[in-house]
Amino acid sequence: MIFKPKALSMAMVAICSAGSVVAGGIEFDRLPMSMMFETGNYVSLAYRSTSIDASDNLYSPNGSMYVTTSTITPSFKYQINDKLSVGLTRYRSANVNLSYVGKGGPFTGVTFNQLNAALPAIALPEANLNLTAHTTALIAGYNINESISVLAGLKRNEAEASGDIISNPYGEFVASKETDNSYVVGASFSKPEIALRVTAYYESRVDITHPMSATGAVAGLNLLAGAGTFANTTSALPETLTIDFQTGIAADTLLYGSIKRALWSNAHIFMYDGPTTAGKMAAGLSYADALTMVQKTTHTNSTTLNLGLGRKLTDKWAISASVNYEKGTAATGESLLATTNGQKGITLGGKFTNGQMTVTGGVNYTQLGDKTVTSFAGDGNFTSNSSTTIGLKVGYNF
Numbered sequence: 544m545i546f547k548p549k550a551l552s553m554a555m556v557a558i559c560s561a562g563s564v565v566a567g568g569i570e571f572d573r574l575p576m577s578m579m580f581e582t583g584n585y586v587s588l589a590y591r592s593t594s595i596d597a598s599d600n601l602y603s604p605n606g607s608m609y610v611t612t613s614t615i616t617p618s619f620k621y622q623i624n625d626k627l628s629v630g631l632t633r634y635r636s637a638n639v640n641l642s643y644v645g646k647g648g649p650f651t652g653v654t655f656n657q658l659n660a661a662l663p664a665i666a667l668p669e670a671n672l673n674l675t676a677h678t679t680a681l682i683a684g685y686n687i688n689e690s691i692s693v694l695a696g697l698k699r700n701e702a703e704a705s706g707d708i709i710s711n712p713y714g715e716f717v718a719s720k721e722t723d724n725s726y727v728v729g730a731s732f733s734k735p736e737i738a739l740r741v742t743a744y745y746e747s748r749v750d751i752t753h754p755m756s757a758t759g760a761v762a763g764l765n766l767l768a769g770a771g772t773f774a775n776t777t778s779a780l781p782e783t784l785t786i787d788f789q790t791g792i793a794a795d796t797l798l799y800g801s802i803k804r805a806l807w808s809n810a811h812i813f814m815y816d817g818p819t820t821a822g823k824m825a826a827g828l829s830y831a832d833a834l835t836m837v838q839k840t841t842h843t844n845s846t847t848l849n850l851g852l853g854r855k856l857t858d859k860w861a862i863s864a865s866v867n868y869e870k871g872t873a874a875t876g877e878s879l880l881a882t883t884n885g886q887k888g889i890t891l892g893g894k895f896t897n898g899q900m901t902v903t904g905g906v907n908y909t910q911l912g913d914k915t916v917t918s919f920a921g922d923g924n925f926t927s928n929s930s931t932t933i934g935l936k937v938g939y940n941f
Contacts, residue, residue, distance in 0.1 A: 901939075
């Protein structure tokens with residue numbers, strides 16, 4: 544036997560997941576599918592904190608506009624019998640938390656008539672966005688035989704957003720918390736004597752419709768003429784295909800990794816353009832024909848790769864190192880919500896085992912690809928940017 548699965552198994556993949564930046568669109572944490580392959584019953588609590596250092600020459604020259612984000616992910620797996628198990632987890636599936644306020648850019652003190660002479664001189668003191676999505680997943684696993692298992696589950700996705708933006712809509716807005724259901728299906732092949740396991744799973748697309756409201760002095764600019772209301776905002780998470788793999792390659796040594804394909808080009812945020820809609824209605828069009836929605840994101844399809852090595856040092860200690868890579872797909876853009884283009888990084892991790900308890904930790908440093916963003920004030924060149932993530936996970940088998 545080359546490798547004992549019990550010694551290290553998917554722990555190193557868990558380190559990578561807890562400690563790496565998941566790029567592509569606005570995804571944050573991944574579905575922790577590895578919980579379904581833990582021995583017996585299992586419960587865990589994972590902590591993650593990500594800081595993104597991103598700035599440019601125009602819109603945020605005095606520091607990063609991204610706010611440090613921390614999350615806690617609980618997971619539970621119950622082994623019903625030798626064939627059947629169920630798992631339950633809740634994680635932050637998407638996140639955008641940024642503010643251009645006080646970063647030396649053009650936003651503080653900007654007035655609408657500076658941007659558009661047709662609008663009144665109303666100050667716009669802030670430019671920020673806080674968008675979050677959380678997913679609760681219930682998954683069932685069934686072992687067909689010692690080598691093949693299948694997975695299927697339901698996901699409940701909830702998202703909300705608030706912010707202060709310069710157009711479409713103007714000023715402060717709130718997109719209320721709403722939900723949508725989706726599903727996950729997959730299969731796994733394993734060869735325990737060499738710690739080989741390959742798992743592939745598909746996650747369906749998520750579409751959420753949010754009633755929207757605005758506050759502050761500029762709220763009236765967004766209202767439909769004679770309608771006194773807003774059109775709904777829509778947000779989306781893409782359909783994805785993930786392949787996780789691991790195999791023993793020498794005594795107490797594990798090769799592991801993952802490939803994730805996400806179709807972000809079909810998953811965007813759309814918001815309501817009040818002035819354009821009102822203008823069309825004034826020209827005689829009905830509300831249905833005049834309604835104008837604006838795509839606020841410019842995501843492109845992404846393929847994210849992770850590859851690493853894990854090494855068992857003693858019965859209690861193991862270490863790992865991995866690299867993550869995503870090819871850039873858009874070196875230019877028009878959205879200040881998308882200021883990076885691809886990634887490459889490294890994760891260092893370790894695992895401590897004491898009886899039935901495990902403690903896994905990792906630190907990831909990722910260089911973010913350069914991007915030029917053209918917005919109302921000109922070209923912003925986002926270069927030499929990076930992110931740092933720390934992850935800690937405590938698990939217990941029983």
